[in-house]
Amino acid sequence: MVPYKEALEEIFKSISLEENKGEIAKYIPELEKVNPDNFGVYFSTLNEEEYGLGDWEKKFSIQSISKVLSLSLAYKILGASIWERVGVEPSGNAFNSLVQLEADLGIPRNPFINGGAMVICDLLISNLKNPKEDFLDYVRKLSNCPNIEFSESVAKSEKKIGYRNIALCNFIKSFGNMDNHPDEVLDFYFNMCSIEMNCYELTKTFTYLKDNNFKTEDGEKVLTSSQVKRINAIMQTCGFYDESGEFSFKVGLPGKSGVGGGIVAIFPERYCITVWSPRLNEKGNSYRGMNFLEAFTTKTQLSIF
Amino acid sequence: MVPYKEALEEIFKSISLEENKGEIAKYIPELEKVNPDNFGVYFSTLNEEEYGLGDWEKKFSIQSISKVLSLSLAYKILGASIWERVGVEPSGNAFNSLVQLEADLGIPRNPFINGGAMVICDLLISNLKNPKEDFLDYVRKLSNCPNIEFSESVAKSEKKIGYRNIALCNFIKSFGNMDNHPDEVLDFYFNMCSIEMNCYELTKTFTYLKDNNFKTEDGEKVLTSSQVKRINAIMQTCGFYDESGEFSFKVGLPGKSGVGGGIVAIFPERYCITVWSPRLNEKGNSYRGMNFLEAFTTKTQLSIF
């Protein structure tokens, strides 16, 4: 087995030399401002062997990666009852498709497609005193990084042109699968997605899915072992929009991507890794991120399969 | 950790005492003849710790489980080129849906939905001298069980009323994603699905996915490590029709089910397990099979996640 450090460095170097393909996400005007050739990696094992490469200290918009965090918080608060409001099946359609939702009478296929994440937001709004603040506090506690913030400008930018998401949210409401007003749900949703972190912070934040024994600073266990296993399972089958099968096939790890170009992947009880590179392939996942992780699990010959 | 033997015996006993729910598959007349309360398990670790429980020596129709075997054979013969003809994404629809196929212009989503398996059959017909005999020989070699056979009566029974499958096959042909005549493809397909094995034989057959170093008696390596990893990944995301996410979520292992009531599940580099119980839940997967495996990975606290 190739040592982690050697593998990380070799692959980082080799991918840095290759042409960087794809486009950065253009539908959120604020996201266009980022340098498309940023490239960062942060890696951390169970026993805290850790490495940062490239732009691992630069903050970026984590976007859909935050859906794992909101799901985990709702799961913690409400337990298995959340599965009455959202499914756990891969969607087989683009992340913002309304077709499937119509067929499924307003129950989104899984919590990682936009509609599913909105239903989770609706649950959190109904169960948190100050939804935005409480959610942010929770993320800070998970990561032990107190300076994590929403980006108001990204949230606003997305809200302004998010017609498809507005459609989606009102559509779910029309089926009765939403307790709060769509405007309120969307406000929380866009803020949640606007969280900014760097590769280090993201990797730290996801420790609770890497390490079954993880506790926050104040000694709290975030999720039960069984819940951790289930979140990882959903990431495995649904974490990459309609490229989830491809990711599972090539990389073989549970993970979650965001249109900001970030990907977090987890080898349960072994390591967590974050890769960030803003250019996206045609499915909306980081081009270099996918390549890096495929090369990494191939070189180290370590995957869950 | 609970020892395997103890876990297997306790769970088998406890599930045997519970009510057995669901219906046996009725759309294939021959399959209706089976005793719906048969219940067998066979378990085998990497270092050949092995246990059989209940009706593990009775043969049953493996049905869709055979799709893993045909896929593996085509992958072995043709390599990655097979992915030009069939995808690796979960389908999000029932296993025999034509809707998605129309949207995808005749490229089935994955090799485990019926259409995808037919495309694999088409590839095998074009690349084997005597498709049926050669396929059977290959399965016998994998399992080292020379007395594995097709069931002519099941194949005939299915062919006679398989209008939906005939539709599917001709539909794919109409898109140009099939080289041979649909009748020939269907003949092979129905035979392939009619293979009969018992739990022991199935577990043996799938050794090549459990053990990366597996070689057949004549010293041949069936698939490369990377190919094994990929087959397991596809089973994980697509192995249980539109209950694949649920299985991943509850059981957390790659696996494949068949409407005959069999399920094979694999913990790569650890163990392979076959459960057989003919009553199916509403998604078409073995009711007791699902329950047994969920209880087993929960009790042993061992899953890939």
Place this chain on the structure above:
Amino acid sequence: MVPYKEALEEIFKSISLEENKGEIAKYIPELEKVNPDNFGVYFSTLNEEEYGLGDWEKKFSIQSISKVLSLSLAYKILGASIWERVGVEPSGNAFNSLVQLEADLGIPRNPFINGGAMVICDLLISNLKNPKEDFLDYVRKLSNCPNIEFSESVAKSEKKIGYRNIALCNFIKSFGNMDNHPDEVLDFYFNMCSIEMNCYELTKTFTYLKDNNFKTEDGEKVLTSSQVKRINAIMQTCGFYDESGEFSFKVGLPGKSGVGGGIVAIFPERYCITVWSPRLNEKGNSYRGMNFLEAFTTKTQLSIF
């Protein structure tokens, strides 16, 4: 041929005696307040033979019938260019389906499904100084009835719970087929649908589709002969949601229904008839209205076919 008067009276009497089936529209709270057993008819031939029966003087919410009027106004102002923004094909789906819109990339199938009517509203907003006032003036001019009004309470009631329509409008906007802000379009749309008329006023309003030589009081021709023919043709194929074929089949006249229980039907160059009865069949069309018109064209043996 049975004389009109006799036919109208006989059918009205006979239907009044039959059980009145169906439910009034419940999704717009304000509409629930109406007496479900109101039943009115107004009939007017080309040479002004006219009859009113039952509750023909009571005002009701014309709802989707207004879509013919907004279409006609946009057609008058912009000519054939409107067909670049909306189709003329029947939809084959429920009136508020988003599925088809996704497949058609935001171009609604026809101007009578909700999405199509919203696109027409968008065009009117861009081309009228005071959209609501100008539209109302135009309707008053068509009917020569200066006291026709919007119902603010109905418009508000619908806006408040119109999540599906909000979804639809934002969805179209997301495809780029809308120039104005969805909120503005919806405001106009809900007002337009809230117009209240009685059977007499509606029949008068639709004179321009009955009589090719119709001119308003100030001597203006509303539409060209060719445009009139085309509006009638679209009513024929698309006027009754996914019951358009059924209406064409049973009644054989171009027409348009609304969920307020009104139906206007036209025999070009012969007569115009309005029937109002609030109980709707399961497709959302007036139960008695459909029955009345079927009986009327059958008894008089006059239809366009």
Place this chain on the structure above:
Amino acid sequence: MVPYKEALEEIFKSISLEENKGEIAKYIPELEKVNPDNFGVYFSTLNEEEYGLGDWEKKFSIQSISKVLSLSLAYKILGASIWERVGVEPSGNAFNSLVQLEADLGIPRNPFINGGAMVICDLLISNLKNPKEDFLDYVRKLSNCPNIEFSESVAKSEKKIGYRNIALCNFIKSFGNMDNHPDEVLDFYFNMCSIEMNCYELTKTFTYLKDNNFKTEDGEKVLTSSQVKRINAIMQTCGFYDESGEFSFKVGLPGKSGVGGGIVAIFPERYCITVWSPRLNEKGNSYRGMNFLEAFTTKTQLSIF
């Protein structure tokens, strides 16, 4: 009003001089053999004012036009009970779409899409002694043209490559909406569509829909007035695949097209007209046929609207 003769001749001449666009149907090999620039018209009024222009005496494959004839025969034999097996709504999808059929659980939307026509064929097979012969006799009787024949070569040609139709037919069978074996239904279906007529014969054949008082030579009334009205209504809303709205909009007559390039259109109680020109527009309807009829109803200012 422009006299018919003058209008016909002027339009025929003017269209003959314009470029002839589109492609002939290529999916049925036999149909490719036809001269793509054949152009014929036959026109006949209620009082037998008749005109033939261009290639009106050349036979061609009437294809889907035959679906009106089979529908009429089934309607005559079985009455309104046929509507339990097939709908009367426009489909909003391409003529051979399986998607809608899946949503509608095997009940085709209308008798003119392929699936609907197959259900009608199934009904005829169950109710005729010698389906093919009896159907042909009936067509001969309608037209009073005893030399009308099937084209064995066209039927064979279509059967050989008709995978989509085979799929469709087996799909319907799988839903239980077919009594006979799909092979038998397809055999009848392909033969029915292979009938060859010239413009004169087609116009004569459709007299029963033009003239409510029509009787065959032996004094038989084919359909009741109400049935005639209904067939015309279905042609109006469903006669031109997903261009039915467009045809209604531009031409304003009930009619039916076939991929052989023929179109029959009817002005009830006035005239019947057949146009034939093999080049098809992208929706599968005769390019010159559509243009001819649009010009004709515009010039004569006569349409049902």
